[in-house]
Amino acid sequence: MKSSFLILRIRRFHKEKDPQQWLETFQVEIRKGMNLLEALFRIQDEQDGTLCFRYSCRGAVCGSCAMRVNGKDVLACRTRAEELLGKPALIEPLPLFPVIRDLIVDLSTFFDHYRKIEPYLRGKPISSQKEYRMEEEKRKEIDLYINCILCGICFGTCPAFEKDREFLGPAILAKAFRFLTDPRDIRNEKILEAVNGQQGVWGCKTVFNCVRVCPKQVPPTHGIVNMRGKILRYRLSSLFFRCHQRN
């Protein structure tokens, strides 16, 4: 098989070192079909055992290996090494999250926000012997959002999250929308309340960066815009309701 060399400039970070941060260049021989994650494994095995990065499925379904490659946030396993040939590729940790070590970032803010929206179905009580009946069309509507693997990539390019780390963020708002859309969930108003505000749907700049970068084709902005509409309608209807009561 034809072989060629990949040059990776990796942003390293070791808290206890001085300087803590540096750029290090590695050269890896690649074979046909190899991806960036495999190249990082080769470096870890053969050149520098201290290089740290996250990994698991190597098939773009677990969301572990999100990182920034030549300025774009991607899953390393889904990035073909051949695409990075030609000139040195800059490999950095996912931005906007504190770095723990090399390419490993601290996602606790991400999962704190996840917990804030109470991401678990609150269903109607029905028989334990039977499932809830759902239209296949309805399922497809939710399915778009359920494909999110919580990799954190959408946060890296989100201007609202960049401005305010308390902004719930695209993946989390998409998750809220997933439960809102689900006919089995009874918490409609509660979900809308949780995402109402500048740190929720109103903080979004609607620049669609998250939609563009998502490796699983989840469209958070569409969900956010939809929830804005629902909040407005909800406000309007409660206003009517109050006027009606006064009369």
Place this chain on the structure above:
Amino acid sequence: MELLSHDILIIGGGLAGLRAAIEAKKAGCDVAILSKVHPLRSHSVAAQGGINAALGNAPAPLRDTWENHAFDTIKGSDYLADQGAVEVMCREGIERVIEMERWGTLFSRTEDGKIAQRPFGGAGFPRAAYAADRTGHNLLHTLYEQATGLRIPVYEEWYALSLIVEGGRCVGILALHFFEGRIFPIEARAVILATGGYGRIYLRSTNAVINTGSGCFLAYRAGVPLEDMEFVQFHPTSLYGTNILITEGARGEGGYLVNARGERFMERYAPHLMELGPRDIVARGAQTEIDEGRGFEGGYVYLDLRHLGREKIMDRLPGIRQIALDFAGVDPILDPIPIQPAQHYSMGGIPTNVDGETSLAGLFAAGECACVSVHGANRLGGNSLLETLVFGARTGKKAVEKVEAEKKISQEIVFEEGLRAFLSQLEELFQRKGEETAFSIRDELKALMTFHAGIFRDKSCLAAAKEKIKELKRRFLKIALKRRKLAFNNEFIQHCELEGMLHLAEVIVEGALAREESRGSHYRVDYPKRDDEHWLRHTLAFKTTEGVKLDYKKVSITSYPPKERTY
């Protein structure tokens, strides 16, 4: 010494671990999960095609029953499964699947809005409930959501290093906080292993990189035997090149397997069920085509979905289309997918009863690392997800009962001694000198297992493998670790995992060498027939100072006497 403590500690945050944790938490127990990855990164997430349960939702001339499911499972197991355990799984599975739906899993739907079910290999009914082709993803996220709602604590990115055993009872573990580099003893009145499979001891495997079989090794090293480890499932359709799984659901939806001559070759191996034969038979079929020169150069055949049409592929199989595009540059709507068989699943594991109890008091196991045994010599597709839920829940429940019955708390000194002993072993490890590297031994082991303990086996290749593993174990002692600090020490983790991988490989090879018959996934070219008279029994492998010691135990047979297995 800081001693952490929980009623129940679960190692592994995949489906089995999470399901056990939820059961225990709901019963009011102090339960925690410890996992080397965030639970959502567990390998359960990669399951695609479906989860079996006799819901009877798909249109069929007769209504499916759990008894049908049990029969298919037992026949599929080549009669090595323990039939009582299979009955438990198939009976309780129905409730477990419906429970997942009610907790939020977004299953695909039938026309009347029920959970949709598709045909799967070796099954007499369309029984695999599915969520497009991302069933594992949907189930895992649902369980993680439930666990989040219950505020179950998770030690994320911690490694379990060893079990602490006192007076014939597992009382806790030693665990490494990878980012801090500190080893903590954790006391638990029940420890549940839910660590998944060991696929990565094979070169060609569909498994995640994290699947090194560490839980099986923890138990094995603590004196618990391993059961039926020679039964290794090879999935017929992994993507050529990366060996990423291409679901059996692709064939369930009507996909064809085609060789280089354009023949649907399954006609030769399972003339009735064709592509929907059980995995062992389909994998041998595909490998035979490749070995006999009817495959494509490089060693693959085609999975052809083109006749299903764009709409069906986009609707039912969007995930594998994306995988084929991302990892092989092939769009299954337009071109056939190049596939080859690869290691996929471990039927064997830590022997347990139907409540997850092992032979060591205080130690439980559930999911792929356990061997109940519901899969026997060959697992049917769609039964592994089911196993995680049914036996995860049962194990969680039993652990709670045991914890309540046994309030005794062990002495802190036990943990101090355990930690001290471990640290002195560590010191010894850091003193080792030599030129060997863990990755080269690992890579040699992986190739050895794929080519010597793979789909087709015989005495001479297995005997050679046994010798080679001995050599690799000797070389393993000549690995010198470069860094002493444990924080972020990839080399140390790799070293720990490799030790376990070498032992598991040894157990697989010795079990396979001894078993002079062919049954399910274990195919001996030199003994091509099943031999019930001598081999209708489970293998048990014990770790001794002289190496692996094999013993055997009876198979439980309730209502299905062994018959010839044809499809």
